[in-house]
Amino acid sequence: MWEPWEIEKKSGGNYKVFTPFYRKGCLQFMPPRNPIPKPNKIGYLSHKERLNTIDSLNLLPNETWVEAMMSHWKVGESMAMKRLKSFIKEDLSDYSEGRNFPAKQKISRLSPHLHWGEISPNQIWHAVKKLSQNKNTDCFLSELGWREFSYSLLYYYPTLERDNLQKKFNSFAWRKSKKLLNAWQRGMTGYPIIDAGMRELWQTGFMHNRVRMIVASFLVKNCLIHWHEGEKWFWDCLVDADLASNNANWQWVAGCGADAAPFFRIFNPITQGKKFDPKGDYTRKYVPELSTLPDKYLHAPWEAPTEVLQDADIKIGKTYPKPIVDLALSREKALAAYKAIKNS
Numbered sequence: 001m002w003e004p005w006e007i008e009k010k011s012g013g014n015y016k017v018f019t020p021f022y023r024k025g026c027l028q029f030m031p032p033r034n035p036i037p038k039p040n041k042i043g044y045l046s047h048k049e050r051l052n053t054i055d056s057l058n059l060l061p062n063e064t065w066v067e068a069m070m071s072h073w074k075v076g077e078s079m080a081m082k083r084l085k086s087f088i089k090e091d092l093s094d095y096s097e098g099r100n101f102p103a104k105q106k107i108s109r110l111s112p113h114l115h116w117g118e119i120s121p122n123q124i125w126h127a128v129k130k131l132s133q134n135k136n137t138d139c140f141l142s143e144l145g146w147r148e149f150s151y152s153l154l155y156y157y158p159t160l161e162r163d164n165l166q167k168k169f170n171s172f173a174w175r176k177s178k179k180l181l182n183a184w185q186r187g188m189t190g191y192p193i194i195d196a197g198m199r200e201l202w203q204t205g206f207m208h209n210r211v212r213m214i215v216a217s218f219l220v221k222n223c224l225i226h227w228h229e230g231e232k233w234f235w236d237c238l239v240d241a242d243l244a245s246n247n248a249n250w251q252w253v254a255g256c257g258a259d260a261a262p263f264f265r266i267f268n269p270i271t272q273g274k275k276f277d278p279k280g281d282y283t284r285k286y287v288p289e290l291s292t293l294p295d296k297y298l299h300a301p302w303e304a305p306t307e308v309l310q311d312a313d314i315k316i317g318k319t320y321p322k323p324i325v326d327l328a329l330s331r332e333k334a335l336a337a338y339k340a341i342k343n344s
């Protein structure tokens with residue numbers, strides 16, 4: 001919406017912190033350009049064989065997973081517009097609260113359409129700006145601001161994909177473990193909210209933002225695996241995989257990015273699950289082997305009494321994995337690793 005060089009600090013240079021970037025930079029600058037009206041005529045090159053539909057281009061790989069994944073998406077410009085209208089009508093009025101709860105789906109799901117250029121951020125911005133403004137519209141527009149911030153970071157730090165923005169993380173003691181990485185990728189960590197998120201990603205090519213933060217924190221902090229590994233997996237699996245947003249967010253979660261979440265803030269997947277999926281609708285959808293477990297034990301199934309597990313037909317370690325890391329211990333290890341680089 002704004003060119004990176006338009007949003008600079010008064011004293012010169014780019015903003016490294018989101019709030020001033022957005023509030024003092026973007027919002028004080030000129031509003032984003034209005035979308036250009038649809039052209040009356042487009043001078044296409046003529047071609048003997050007319051391609052009437054996008055399907056006739058055969059762009060999708062000939063793989064078995066394609067059909068299942070594509071059943072979650074409607075591709076194209078008109079579908080992107082429809083999605084925007086439906087989000088504005090049905091979900092925007094509860095966005096600022098609702099967007100935290102993956103089961104509620106009070107989010108726009110516009111990111112794939114944005115990434116693939118089927119809708120522009122300017123179109124979204126102006127469609128929302130036309131409405132009466134409130135905390136929900138503010139919050140939603142600021143998320144588009146995060147997208148701008150990611151693009152600005154990529155512009156000013158073209159090696160964002162590779163290099164930690166905070167150099168002290170160059171000597172961080174990351175761990176190499178194929179076993180842990182594999183369990184995380186397959187949604188077999190033994191932590192239900194993590195497994196639900198990773199399976200949502202695998203099955204649909206998407207993951208709710210709240211869950212993206214939880215699974216990313218788990219990989220880099222509880223498993224101590226380099227954020228590059230998580231970034232690569234997201235890059236392979238996400239239908240909205242985007243160089244700027246993916247890397248800026250992985251660096252943000254890992255604590256090494258601009259304006260990053262402090263490293264010592266480590267999400268607890270049990271608490272997060274209980275708070276943001278209290279009835280377990282999201283978790284049960286993607287981890288069906290736990291579907292009959294009572295809410296009380298859903299986010300920590302190994303704590304359920306034997307008879308409850310038996311009633312739910314669950315054998316920890318057999319039908320559902322044991323937790324792959326101990327939360328308290330892994331947290332301590334993460335904090336110790338961070339302490340070692342903190343003042344470097």
Ligand SMILES: Cc1cc2nc3c(=O)[nH]c(=O)nc-3n(C[C@H](O)[C@H](O)[C@H](O)COP(=O)(O)OP(=O)(O)OC[C@H]3O[C@@H](n4cnc5c(N)ncnc54)[C@H](O)[C@@H]3O)c2cc1C
Pocket residue numbers: 099107108109110111112114115143144145146147148150207208209212213216234238240241242243245246247249250253
């Ligand atoms: C580890 C991690 C990796 C991510 N990787 C990507 C990625 O590859 N591509 C991507 O588009 N987003 C990425 N995000 C950001 C965010 O999760 C998605 O943009 C969001 O979930 C898309 O869903 P939505 O369209 O319903 O979002 P909404 O909540 O409806 O937000 C509207 C739009 O704002 C933008 N937006 C929202 N949150 C962010 C954010 N944190 N950073 C940048 N832009 C944001 C997106 O363009 C989104 O479509 C990542 C977040 C995390 C934590």
